[in-house]
Amino acid sequence: MTTKNETVIEKYSKAGRILHNIHTVAFVILFLTGLVLFIPQLAFLAQHDWTRMIHRVAAVIFILAPLTYFIVKPKAALHAVKEAFVWGKDDLGWLKAAPRYYFLSDEEGMPPQGEMNTGQKMWWFIVVVFSAVFIATGLVMLLLKNIAPPEVFQWMVFIHDVSFIVTGAMLFVHIYLGVIHPLMTEAWRAISTGVVSAEYAKSHHRLWYDEKMKKASEKDK
């Protein structure tokens, strides 16, 4: 793909980006309407029905969005979920090199990365696993109140809360790395327009870039 002056490569499909944005908005709403129960000074917001209703509506969207994606793009969805559980030796290399890269702009020792680098994969793993945990525990609390034994309910609340802390903290990291970090030049472009420059792909996702190029040249033949 070539635009005016530079070669660009599609990083995220349109459907994938729509899912990302809907899921993110739903999660942020769930996060904020859940947070009011943690801050006693804000709990007055839940005295009436509306924050509770917003939490429930956002929860339904949070569940339906990925389900819809699975129906519309089953192959891409399955591939993406599998990605979260594929780990290799290079991931260890990335972890070793990451502090020097993210703090000191030193790319040395950074092993070549696939479509997702190790950090992105860790976040993606958290998203996949904890979305499932959130949905499971949330559904029990929503639908099995007074039906499930109290002990089960207590653990659901507990696990929901732990997931809230893990994903909430990591969401800050995700947004920071995507939008704010000084070295992040094309992450925002990738998720908002779907493409990255070939140069960026080559330097940051070498394995993925090579694969893409191989496929493209095979097509040409």
Add this chain to the structure above:
Amino acid sequence: MADKAILYDATRCTACRGCQAACKEWNENNELNPDGNNPVTTKNTGSYENPPDLAPTTWLKMTFTEVEHYGKLDWLFNRRSCMHCGDPACVKVCPNGTLYIDQTYGFVGLNPNTCTGCGYCVEFCPFDVPRLKGSSVLGNTKAFKCVACMQPGLNRLDAGQEPACVKSCPPNALLYDDRDKLVTIAKEKVAALKAKGFSNATFYGEKELGGLHVMYVLNDTPDKYRLPVDPKFPATAIAWQDVIQPLGWAVGGLTILGLALNYIIAREAKMTKSLPGKKEDK
């Protein structure tokens, strides 16, 4: 001021259910109003026990249990309502102090205006007492339970009166007084019962959950009266409120702090790196 309490003597109770009716009347829990929310269904289940369970508008109900003990059949009555724990799990898990220990009397109060309807109190109560009005699915719930006649505008205790249930009790099976005094009375009653041959007679509530503010004189073990024998403060409530939540704030705070630190260092590093690099860009 010393903590107050209610003492229920099951051996004096005639199960007239005056307390049950007085509780509803004083607290304006009129379940017969067909237009009201969550009207309580009363139906014959083959027992005197009615309504079948505590409800948002039923804060006190009598239980009837047939047992065989001391070589004969007996019909045991018990008063089922909030126990007003000294160490209440509901207060621990309540997000915003809607449930609270009243500093004057020691009873556990509930303010429905601030209630967020989360329902944690329902699931964490060792005695399964609070009830939610409304639908958990729609989220328009509020929790209700006995508040020892301390409702604003209907506060009997502040007026120097005993709770409505105690006031109504014809055989004085219910007593209201300083908790210390009632503990002494209860011990004497149990000793008298034992002397009469009720060898399993029990004083229930002195130590349970930090000391209950509704205590029981029973002529047998608590389980015969459908009371939990050794009620425990749920461990999940402690793990959740005392470990996970403070940890959550620490994790969230440190994450943001770490990111800010990273920004400062990374920006500096990038600037010093890209200065000589500018030539390459050309």
